[in-house]
Amino acid sequence: xxxxxxxxxxxxxxxxxxxLGLIVQALCLFSHGAVGFLVFTGLAGSLILLGVLLYLLAxxxxxxxxKKP
Numbered sequence: 001x002x003x004x005x006x007x008x009x010x011x012x013x014x015x016x017x018x019x020l021g022l023i024v025q026a027l028c029l030f031s032h033g034a035v036g037f038l039v040f041t042g043l044a045g046s047l048i049l050l051g052v053l054l055y056l057l058a059x060x061x062x063x064x065x066x067k068k069p
Contacts, residue, residue: 010058014051021047 004012021044028040 007058007062010061011055014054014058017047017054018051021045021051 024044024047025040028036028044030036031039
């Protein structure tokens with residue numbers, strides 16, 4: 001991977017985590033029962049939430065760094 005600025009790198013990490021969460025959700029569609037639902041809500045939900053939070057934090061940090069002289 002080529003060198004990217006810090007904002008792009010943080011956004012890439014957030015995107016990878018979001019994609020992992022979506023993959024876990026897709027795999028849970030093939031499972032039937034309580035364990036599949038628990039994995040869906042626990043693991044996939046946590047990955048999606050973490051990815052969204054990292055995305056928002058990356059945007060906030062880049063905006064605050066741009067305002068510094």
